[in-house]
Amino acid sequence: MTRPIYIIGHKHSDMDSVASAYAYARLLQLQGGKHVTPARSGELRPEVDFVFKRFHIEPPQVLSDLYLQVRDVMESNVVAIHTSQSLLEATQLLQKHSYRSLPVIDAHKQVQGVITQEDVAKQFSLQLTSEFDSFVDHFAPLQRENVVRVLKGLVLLEGQRELGQRILVAAMESQTLRTALEPGDLVVTGDLQSAQATALEHGATALVVTDGAAVTERILALAREHGAMVISTTYRTFTAVRLLSMSVSAQAMMKRQVPICHPEDYLDDIRPELLQHNALPVVDSKRRLVGYLSRTDLLNARPKQVYLVDHNERSQAVDGIEEAELLGIIDHHRVADISTSRPILFRVEPVGSTSTIIATFYQEENIPLPPEVAGILLGGVLSDTLVLRSPTCTPRDKRIATELAALAGEDVEQFGQEIFAVATSILSTQPAEQLLTADFKEFVIEASRYAIGTVETVNTATLERAVAQVLGVPLETNGHTAVVDGLVSRKKQLVPFLPRIHEAMEALPHRRG
Numbered sequence: 437m438t439r440p441i442y443i444i445g446h447k448h449s450d451m452d453s454v455a456s457a458y459a460y461a462r463l464l465q466l467q468g469g470k471h472v473t474p475a476r477s478g479e480l481r482p483e484v485d486f487v488f489k490r491f492h493i494e495p496p497q498v499l500s501d502l503y504l505q506v507r508d509v510m511e512s513n514v515v516a517i518h519t520s521q522s523l524l525e526a527t528q529l530l531q532k533h534s535y536r537s538l539p540v541i542d543a544h545k546q547v548q549g550v551i552t553q554e555d556v557a558k559q560f561s562l563q564l565t566s567e568f569d570s571f572v573d574h575f576a577p578l579q580r581e582n583v584v585r586v587l588k589g590l591v592l593l594e595g596q597r598e599l600g601q602r603i604l605v606a607a608m609e610s611q612t613l614r615t616a617l618e619p620g621d622l623v624v625t626g627d628l629q630s631a632q633a634t635a636l637e638h639g640a641t642a643l644v645v646t647d648g649a650a651v652t653e654r655i656l657a658l659a660r661e662h663g664a665m666v667i668s669t670t671y672r673t674f675t676a677v678r679l680l681s682m683s684v685s686a687q688a689m690m691k692r693q694v695p696i697c698h699p700e701d702y703l704d705d706i707r708p709e710l711l712q713h714n715a716l717p718v719v720d721s722k723r724r725l726v727g728y729l730s731r732t733d734l735l736n737a738r739p740k741q742v743y744l745v746d747h748n749e750r751s752q753a754v755d756g757i758e759e760a761e762l763l764g765i766i767d768h769h770r771v772a773d774i775s776t777s778r779p780i781l782f783r784v785e786p787v788g789s790t791s792t793i794i795a796t797f798y799q800e801e802n803i804p805l806p807p808e809v810a811g812i813l814l815g816g817v818l819s820d821t822l823v824l825r826s827p828t829c830t831p832r833d834k835r836i837a838t839e840l841a842a843l844a845g846e847d848v849e850q851f852g853q854e855i856f857a858v859a860t861s862i863l864s865t866q867p868a869e870q871l872l873t874a875d876f877k878e879f880v881i882e883a884s885r886y887a888i889g890t891v892e893t894v895n896t897a898t899l900e901r902a903v904a905q906v907l908g909v910p911l912e913t914n915g916h917t918a919v920v921d922g923l924v925s926r927k928k929q930l931v932p933f934l935p936r937i938h939e940a941m942e943a944l945p946h947r948r949g
């Protein structure tokens with residue numbers, strides 16, 4: 437099974453993160469990469485939605501974490517058997533694929549049960565120790581379709597009556613046969629006409645003639661008169677009887693109370709159940725079969741593969757990053773704490789946006805940027821550089837933005853203003869906490885954790901109100917707010933002060949309660 441590769445930005449992905457993830461995924465796909473999926477973390481921000489809609493592209497789906505899920509390791513090309521198919525077919529499938537079990541599905545693909553090798557073996561040992569071993573007593577009504585199929589039979593005459601449960605071999609004198617017969621019996625004979633006639637006259641519902649023997653007109657007429665079915669098979673009697681006992685439907689044989697799991701279940705959560713059972717059918721919300729998960733799949737499970745874009749710190753990455761296989765990092769932030777056991781693609785440049793670096797990749801690889809990808813990347817550059825005005829914006833960002841705008845057919849300034857109009861329009865309607873944590877990054881200074889949330893707004897009053905509400909402190913009256921002109925970069929303008937703030941706080945007498 438090919439493992440999917442995810443490209444994802446930081447938690448609560450912003451425009452640059454989502455744009456970079458999308459455009460890098462497209463680049464890998466254009467280079468022949470299969471199973472490359474761009475993803476985002478957190479809610480779809482209005483400006484991201486706006487930019488993707490403008491270029492008629494579905495925004496990347498949410499990937500809430502990188503822990504292994506059932507869908508990552510399950511077998512999706514599931515071999516299953518239908519409820520009405522025969523036990524013979526189930527056994528053949530089990531053998532052919534060396535499976536220990538098979539899911540049983542109905543006409544709607546819904547899982548009805550599971551057939552295991554143990555079930556089959558158990559059923560046969562029961563049959564052999566049965567007290568009725570002079571005949572072969574059956575355990576479920578015989579099914580016309582399955583009887584014909586397992587015998588590879590030629591139906592010489594359709595019957596008028598339902599098949600019963602018993603199979604009787606007419607290997608005795610007519611008098612004995614008469615006593616042994618019960619109405620509804622399926623009778624297996626060779627070419628002995630007297631036995632065939634006795635069976636039909638005394639209630640046989642179906643006659644199976646073995647060894648390809650000819651059936652006379654007289655017998656067929658008798659069968660028609662009694663509404664009995666006549667099947668001819670080239671199998672010998674011994675084999676025919678064995679096959680008939682395997683004609684019982686999967687439904688009659690399967691285990692009905694089987695645990696199931698879903699593609700989105702975490703592997704760790706279903707591990708105990710899987711170890712108890714050999715395999716679990718994987719079903720969708722309508723209980724339709726979408727995969728099969730076996731213990732072997734669990735042993736072969738390999739971590740999710742991921743590229744991080746627009747961040748490189750553990751605390752900013754989606755949950756489960758420690759379990760994932762990191763393939764690369766493309767970023768424009770300071771290099772922090774992620775270490776790997778193997779070499780990875782590592783591209784960190786001091787430019788205004790990750791989108792700038794991704795656009796550069798296309799140029800380096802000589803792959804023409806599709807106009808819609810250029811538009812998405814332009815959204816990323818303009819969003820991160822405050823329309824090319826932030827102190828983090830470099831001449832390269834400006835040059836790339838101009839090139840992207842030309843490709844996408846956009847005007848840099850106008851498009852930028854539209855993005856920010858959308859981005860700030862919802863500030864007043866958002867709950868305070870959501871507002872402050874939407875773009876929240878953690879920093880660790882000597883084991884103390886700090887987080888800085890950023891909000892782009894043209895209205896500081898909204899923000900002051902939100903901060904006061906979240907912290908429960910009336911900021912205005914205590915003079916706890918500070919207005920710093922031209923503050924646009926968390927990393928460049930605020931984070932360098934954190935150690936000094938930390939020191940100052942450490943020096944304070946500790947007040948508790």
Ligand SMILES: [Mn+2]
Nearest residue numbers: 452746790820
């Ligand atoms: Mn960025």
